[in-house]
Amino acid sequence: MAEHASELDLRGFRILPGYLDAEAQAALVEALCGVVAAAPLFSPMTPMGRKMSVRMTSAGRYGWVSDRSGYRYAAAHPEGGPWPAIPACVLRIWRDLVSAERDPDCCLVNYYGEGARMGLHQDRDEADFDWPVLSISLGDEGLLRIGNPVKGGSTVSHWLRSGDVVVMGGAARLTYHGVDRIRFGSSTLLKGGGRINLTCRVVD
Numbered sequence: 353m354a355e356h357a358s359e360l361d362l363r364g365f366r367i368l369p370g371y372l373d374a375e376a377q378a379a380l381v382e383a384l385c386g387v388v389a390a391a392p393l394f395s396p397m398t399p400m401g402r403k404m405s406v407r408m409t410s411a412g413r414y415g416w417v418s419d420r421s422g423y424r425y426a427a428a429h430p431e432g433g434p435w436p437a438i439p440a441c442v443l444r445i446w447r448d449l450v451s452a453e454r455d456p457d458c459c460l461v462n463y464y465g466e467g468a469r470m471g472l473h474q475d476r477d478e479a480d481f482d483w484p485v486l487s488i489s490l491g492d493e494g495l496l497r498i499g500n501p502v503k504g505g506s507t508v509s510h511w512l513r514s515g516d517v518v519v520m521g522g523a524a525r526l527t528y529h530g531v532d533r534i535r536f537g538s539s540t541l542l543k544g545g546g547r548i549n550l551t552c553r554v555v556d
């Protein structure tokens with residue numbers, strides 16, 4: 353893949369603004385409707401017993417789940433049944449930007465409704481941190497905050513817009529990050545508003 357014209361490097365996060373055109377974004381939304389129909393969004397509980405504001409589901413061999421027993425990957429949806437396959441239009445982006453040899457095991461679907469946010473965290477439930485995490489933003493703008501590979505220190509913030517893609521890999525694979533807020537209603541892509549973020553990962 354050639355270097356993208358307006359590519360940014362923010363603390364090792366490779367940000368590709370506007371990587372997906374309107375047609376590609378619409379195709380992803382349509383495919384995700386199928387994923388959500390097969391595997392409904394749910395509100396995970398943190399291990400501390402707090403309900404997360406982001407609603408989630410997954411596609412792939414594994415889905416990411418969280419409850420009182422902790423964060424982990426699971427082969428089945430919390431309400432039972434396998435996760436649907438990762439849509440081809442998602443795999444295409446992974447193959448172009450991450451690897452044509454190895455597909456991801458999980459595509460986590462995060463839905464941010466009005467007021468939803470995600471606190472600073474590391475993505476560390478995967479077995480091999482040599483594999484990057486690929487993140488795709490759709491719908492309303494979201495304010496990504498990027499910290500450091502260890503807890504604490506300064507942070508930088510960047511608004512992610514619909515169609516932006518981020519590759520979190522290399523030395524930044526374990527960098528703390530979160531989404532402080534969304535600008536609800538800033539995009540017309542999703543009926544009813546809100547933001548979808550997809551993260552694709554190799555799990556085991």
Ligand SMILES: O=C(O)CCC(=O)C(=O)O
Pocket residue numbers: 460462470475487489494496512529530531549551
């Ligand atoms: O919504 C985002 O942009 C980031 C999501 C995220 O960090 C995660 O799912 O681990």
Ligand SMILES: [Fe+2]
Pocket residue numbers: 473474475529
């Ligand atoms: Fe994350």
